[in-house]
Amino acid sequence: MVDYREILRLKSLNYNNTDIAVSVHSSRNTIQEVVNIAGALKISWPLDDEVSNADLEEMLYPDRKSKNENRLIPDYPKIHRELAQKGVTLTLLWTEYYAEAVAAGKSPYMSTQFNDNYRKWARVSRATMRIQRKPGDTMEVDWAGATITIYDPVTGDTTPAYLFVAVLSCSCYVYAEACPNMKSESFINCHIHAYEYFGGVTRLLIPDNLRTGVTKNTRYETIIPRTYKEMAQHYDTAIVPARVKAPDDKPNAEGSVKFATTWILAALRNEHFFSFEEAKAAVAEKLEDLNTRPFQKRVGNRRLAFENEEKEFMQPLPNNPYEPAVWSTAKVQNDYLITDGINKYSVPFDLIGEEVDIRTAKDTIEVFFHSNRVASHTRVMKAQRDPIRRKEHMPLAHQKYLSYDKDSFHSWAKDIGMNTEKVMEFFLTSEKEPEQGYKYCVGLMKLAERYNPSRIEKACERILSVTTQPSLRSITTILKNGQDQIPVEKASEPAASTGKRSKGITRGAAAFRGGDAE
Known part of the structure; x- marks a missing residue:
């Protein structure tokens, strides 16, 4: 409120309007207006002590009282609650208050006075709290x-x-x-x-x-x-x-x-x-x-x-609490495995040499490449002897290798033919354990990829016709030389005589004995 008493007192001491304005923190126009109205109403200093600034304002500006009675008083507690909402500002709330006052046929505060009044209310209430810090923010x-x-x-x-x-x-x-x-x-x-x-x-x-x-x-x-x-x-x-x-x-x-x-x-x-x-x-x-x-x-x-x-x-909690996880990076080695410090887990083999992000949680381990998840495993907390692999992560050759066992070798050989099955059986039973013959079985299968299966069957037939202990080397030689193309019966016949004289030793043993020849 304007300090009307001080204005009148200083004016009676012949201070100019500029000095009075500086002293009472009001504008020079306000000072001049108060002096003019007070002069017109014959109000001068000194005044009784009982006369307050509010009384002077009512005498100098009698129309203001009726105007204030018609003013819409803002609901400051409501304003404070609304400010807690995301994006709500005092400017928005003043706009809504202004529209409400006009609709009710009452006079609104202007925005500056509206903001000042709210801050004054906040200072004298428990809401001093949080002009800058909104609830739940x-x-x-x-x-x-x-x-x-x-x-x-x-x-x-x-x-x-x-x-x-x-x-x-x-x-x-x-x-x-x-x-x-x-x-x-x-x-x-x-x-x-x-x-x-x-x-x-x-x-x-x-x-x-x-x-x-x-x-x-x-x-x-x-x-x-x-x-x-x-x-x-x-x-x-x-x-x-x-x-x-x-x-x-x-x-x-x-x-x-x-x-x-x-x-x-x-x-x-x-x-x-x-x-x-x-x-x-x-x-x-x-x-x-x-x-x-x-x-x-x-x-x-x-x-x-x-x-x-x-x-x-406060914003509501999510349905499930966050599961803490540790992120790390690693370069994928030639075995296309990553580790959580306890066990090793596979990733797609085509990531060999690439750097991947690893998210290790309590129950899962996930691998990301360029922010895309490329592998996920259930985490095993007990140390395992062998890595935890997924078949789809392996090269085709490695997938085949893991599928090798005694039954699969027998099944493959049976589809080729009876002789191939006998050779495969020999490879699997000739040593103490079947696994000792696996490399020969795989070698025979690779020969079938290089040559056709029918030639493998004939080569096995050929080797079994001459020995009961076939070897992978012998079968390979037969295929290279094309001996599997010759019928077994014909190959076993003795060579026909050509009637030509041998070019070997022609003299008899007597020629080398001592003494004269007879």
């Missing part, structure tokens, strides 16, 4: 600097337990959990537990620039670890890391970390924990005390603020 996370000491009951050695803290920016409702380490798996699990504790998800997630949460954060680019980003996508929230060395970007987390350090870690300083489970249970108990501890400067506590002001604005 952000969750800030961080690690506490202090730790809890765990004592080994046998050796007396100590190990630290770390404290994860998540806080809702509007109500300052806190979730805290003790963790054995600050690795990615613990970090992700704490987020899952925090969402379950709050019973909902915020629109934004603000972590500090810790390695498990942010790979790179510069003015030009932000790179989030794939596991963390995947978790955020599952819960339909967006990760907006705080700027480097900018704690003001997450003031509630900073304050809540200090608060949790005092009321959880410091409160447990005299306790001796001999297992991590004991420490975790103690932290959970202190967390409830923290959230129900009364505010110092406002009515209620963190839990009541959450339930009354923020809970209804």
